[in-house]
Amino acid sequence: MSKTFTDLTRHALNGPTMGSRWSALFHAPSGFDIAPVKAALQAAVEEVDMQMSTWKPASDLMQLNAAPTDTWIPVPEKVFEVLRTGIAIGQETQGAFDIGMGDAVAAWGFGASEADPVRIRAAFEMKRQPAHEILELNLAARQVRKHAPLALDLSGIAKGFGVDRLAETLIGFGIRDTLVGIDGELRALGLQPDGSPWAIAVEEPDTRIRTPYSILTLQDAAVATSGDYRHWVEVGGRHLSHTMDPRRGGPLQDAPASVTVVARTCMEADAWATALMVLGAKRGTALAEKHGLSALYLERAGNDIVPTGTGPLFRDQAPMSLNSFTTSSRATPI
Structure with a gap:
């Protein structure tokens, strides 16, 4: 073209x-x-x-959730691909990304039903195993087997x-x-007609308004942001993110305001953004460095936003308002 x-x-x-x-x-x-x-x-x-979807009882995911344990269940190719990636990133993050948090997501009202105190208590008290330890995949037959009850959620x-x-x-x-x-989850292919990369705004983590914090330009890469400022609940005067902490079976506490991840595909960026949100800036930055990921944390300090950047794109950056970041020709593959 x-x-x-x-x-x-x-x-x-x-x-x-x-x-x-x-x-x-x-x-x-x-x-x-x-x-x-x-x-x-x-x-x-x-x-x-x-x-x-977990909002559609007839979805393939919900049928898998309802299936008996220790039984091989065939799933569509695309569901299998997402499950395989989810399990792989769950292993790489030692369970910080866990596709088996569906019970907690639903209990807190982030799914198809209202928040339920009884189910919230049950989610907190459950002795958990991460999905990557419970879910077995048969690649050749494209089948899935659960070794224990598991509420999968791919949000x-x-x-x-x-x-x-x-x-x-x-x-x-x-x-x-x-x-x-x-x-807000985005993937850029190629360039604009004038030969320039695609410009994308990284949002200020503000619950009241949508405003850019910085500008990111992408070519042949994807970006995803996980944060506490779009989907959240307030309990006892505390602002709680919709992101679930697998370690406690409930919403993250004292979470970063947001983390933005650039990766090869948007599926990978989405999952890694969730994992790094759960890990927090210190542990998440170290893990991102290990995997060569570009990640930008934004944390609140009073009325200020404090950035922590890592990876080929954000390392050694000190972004101010509307600072611009540009990728190399391609994002670093995971």
Whole structure:
């Protein structure tokens, strides 16, 4: 596709998904029919939602949750891919990322039902094993077996996977320069028509307004942010993040305001952002360094925001308001 402004039309498509909206921004020659592209993008994210939602009792994920233990259960290819990645990152983070926190998520009212004090108490008291110790995968047969009761929840990874599906769908139409996203989780392919990378705002962690903290530019990379300022509860005057702490079976306490991760795919960025949020800046930064990840923590200190950056993109940066970060040509693979 030619990268000139004279024969390209800018298209900004969007639609509903996963309680939010998906978006796709790209340029195409004049006369390009976007109707089948938009329909395919909507179908791609609807498939992810139908297979992996905890809000839909008939989803493949909920059927797996309801299945008996010690029984091999066949699952769709895309569900298997997300489970495999979730388990791998769970192992790498020693359980900081745990796809088996569905009981706690539901108990606190972050799922399809209201918060329930009885279930909250049960989630706190449960003797937990991380999902990567309970869930066994058979790659050849694409089957899954639970060795103990397990409430799987893919909310910390499925949205990122949905973004990757948007990107893959556009590639199928020959569109290889695009910015796609779902609710702030984004993936950039290629460049804009003028040859510049895609510009993305890293949000200020503010519950009242949406405002940029810094500007990130991406090429062939994905970014995801986990934070305590969009989905949260207040209990006893304390602000609690929707992110669950597997160590205690409830919301994180004294969590960072946010952590932003850049990775090769949005599924990986999404899961790692959740894991690094759970670990906190000190332990999370060390783990990000070990894996060559670019991560930016934002922490509150009174009325100030204190950044901690690591990895090829953010290391040795001291971002002020609207500081700009630029990736290399590709994000570091995990």
